[in-house]
Amino acid sequence: MRDTTSAAPHTSATPLLQTVGLTKRYGSFLANDKIDLDVWPQQIHALLGENGAGKSTLVKAIYGLVQPSEGELRWEGQTMVLSGPSQARARGIGMVFQHFSLFDNLTVAENVALGLDGKESFKEMSARLQQVSRSYGLPLDPKREVWQLSVGERQRIEIVRALMQNPKFLILDEPTAVLTPQEADQLFVVLERLKSEGRAILYISHKLEEVKRLCDTATILRGGRKVSTCNPKAETAASLARMMVGTEIKEVKPAASREITVPRLVINDLNLEPDDAHGVHLKGISLELRGGEILGIAGVAGNGQDELFAALSGERLARDPGTIVIEGIAAGHLSISRRRKLGAAFVPEERLGHGTAPRMRLSENALLTGHAAGNMVQHGFVNTAATLNAVDRATETFDVRKAKRDPEAASLSGGNLQKFIVGREILRNPAVLVVSQPTWGVDAGAAAVIRQALLDLAAGGAAVLVTSQDLDELIEISDRIAVMFHGHLSASLPTAEASREKLGLLMGGSSLETKEQAHAADT
């Protein structure tokens, strides 16, 4: 363990917040193991680590959501025992969660009021809301209902709600995960301003470039333990990653040359109304994807990616068969099983409950998508040997770590389950693979294996469509990238021409809107 002091001098004698030997035990599992953390006023302190490293547990302890098993919290040098988040807020600790806790059908002001402990009237609160949001450059209309707002605007509500309590210490959990690059830049301005006001910020992220740019100090966790506290500006992204993962991460290598062949997946002017009130209407989506190609679809979550996946997989049927063509056959009206028989395979975003039945064994989950084609079912009877064989092959090829040969899906870690799901589909040798968020919430080692598998699949002649919110991932593996915004899909850009700035603009809808305005002006 090394402990280099941060570059910036501290303005006060004691840290604002300390954890001393903080340990949290769940049964025999140590989520946090004797973690020491010092956060000073006027500091943006990054908390780095892979999924399962213990970041969430640590911040939950600081915010009073979990009680430490051992060790203690100190606030301005004094021992602090928190029995709940309201006590944390009373001391001046605020938190912005990664998953928003907002009511879609309530207005901005109503949502903020629900999260505040104060006794001021609703009118005073609304006025203060407007004043706080304006002064920090986070514009919000208090009277709008949440469901009408973009993800970035929803995050603003959470941030403003936290700021209205005038916190000395603010915890942000992966705040840029749902933002376009431009929105993230705006957020950084706000964070710098909060820092200059003397507040401390604990910033959870796994985007290393962002941390290097923004943070003064970084504490890195791995397997529940603190690996290091360092100055991220003095480190490289690779050295930070090495500390997070513990080993070198294998570089993902595309095949030297790939042959682009026939169109394997074609979408012709797909329009689809949403089946629930707050869903996204798909409008005029067209694309052509050839064998040997990987097409990336970028976009902020909730812009129609889920609806597009459902339309492509056949979980929702299109009215006109010709809108979706798989391997040259009109498939818009075909069920998911029929599409699988045509050579298509699908990997949804949700691993548990969508991609797998959580409480069923892996062999049964192999049967879930393997029953339509192949030898798993004979005369209506399940060939158990064949399903187990599929599990073994996926385990071997993709290094799935599990406690026994055929455990329940829910007992695997996120990375291992994702490797199993991707392996299950790839080992069926699909001609077309549609995959959504392939490495979401997956450790770096598993992510590299999965990306490599997608590249290899394309090299073998398959067409691969990847939807992801991680721009770096798309830039790494895609040949072309298109952007979804409000149910529209932009024309695709060759990856070499797709700069983060260009993609960011498309993700914010700017070029599409100008096109629409031009169109409106024409008519």
Place this chain on the structure above:
Amino acid sequence: MQLILEKRAERSKIVALVSPLIAIGLTIVTMTILFMVLGKNPISALYVYFIVPLTDGYSLQEIAVKATPLVMIAIGLSLCYLANAWNIGAEGQFLMGAVAGSWIAVKTQGTEAGHWVLPAMLLLGAIAGALYALIPAICKVRFGASEILTSLMLVYVADLLLDYLVRGPWRDPQGFNFPTTAEFDPVATVPTLIEGGRLHLGSILALIVVAAGAVLLGKTIKGFEIRVVGAAPRAARFGGFNANQLILLTFAISGALAGLAGIIEVAGPVGHLQPGISPGYGFTAIIVAFLGRLNPIGILIAGLFLALTFIGGEQAQITMKIPLDVTKVFQGILLFYVLACDSLILYRFRIVSSSPQVARGAH
């Protein structure tokens, strides 16, 4: 100190087997208290309930006779419940099967009709039960109506239909105005297995149904579809399984089995159609299905156990003047404990110290 429920990483196989036994144990403790409140000696009451019926041949046969409809119905219900379709109306499907099958028996009464009568009755009973079960299933699939309510309410419709028939058009003219049909002809009667005994062919059919249920759920793709649709509906859709089709299928199967059980009961132990042919088999079978863990072999064992409580209840009424309704209380308490104990399969109790002071002392 604090008692918390903690999620297990995997379902516990041991608890899955033991949980029904824990539930039975808790039920017996509760019943002991109930008997004491009623002023009866709990030891002798429990002895009459659970031991006496096992001591003579006649009672053992009677247990098998009572278990036959319970097991048959519960196998069908377990398919519904596994698929997350809540058929509560097996009692109605049972009565409808009994009515439809009896129609052939009544119409062929005293004619030269041959050995086709009984098979035709069984077939028609099953078909009628299936069609009757499809009413709530179709309402659910087509209009989103709660199958729990509709299937339950149809029980009373079936009950009143049976009542009307045996008091009106099908009443035995030589029956001294009792609401019953004439005794069925021998060709319309389920044969007994032991000369002069009560055990009948239906018990063999119930065993075949158990075996078929085990094969369906354990070995076939249809059984897998049923289980996935209940356990993870979204994953089932992703797998390409049609939830609505499976609701119709499981309701039809469970209706058919309830209907078959109904006509076997009428053409077997009862011998004619009359009101009160069922002491609530269709409802008790719900308890059997859950006590048997929705598993065919478990259902067979649970069916025999619940049949024991029927016989024991009768004995207790005769020898100790304990009201027969206590049997229903017993069955209700048992279902309550079974469902409660089931949470231990996915969760476990842990005692944790909640005070941070204690935690710091250990540091």
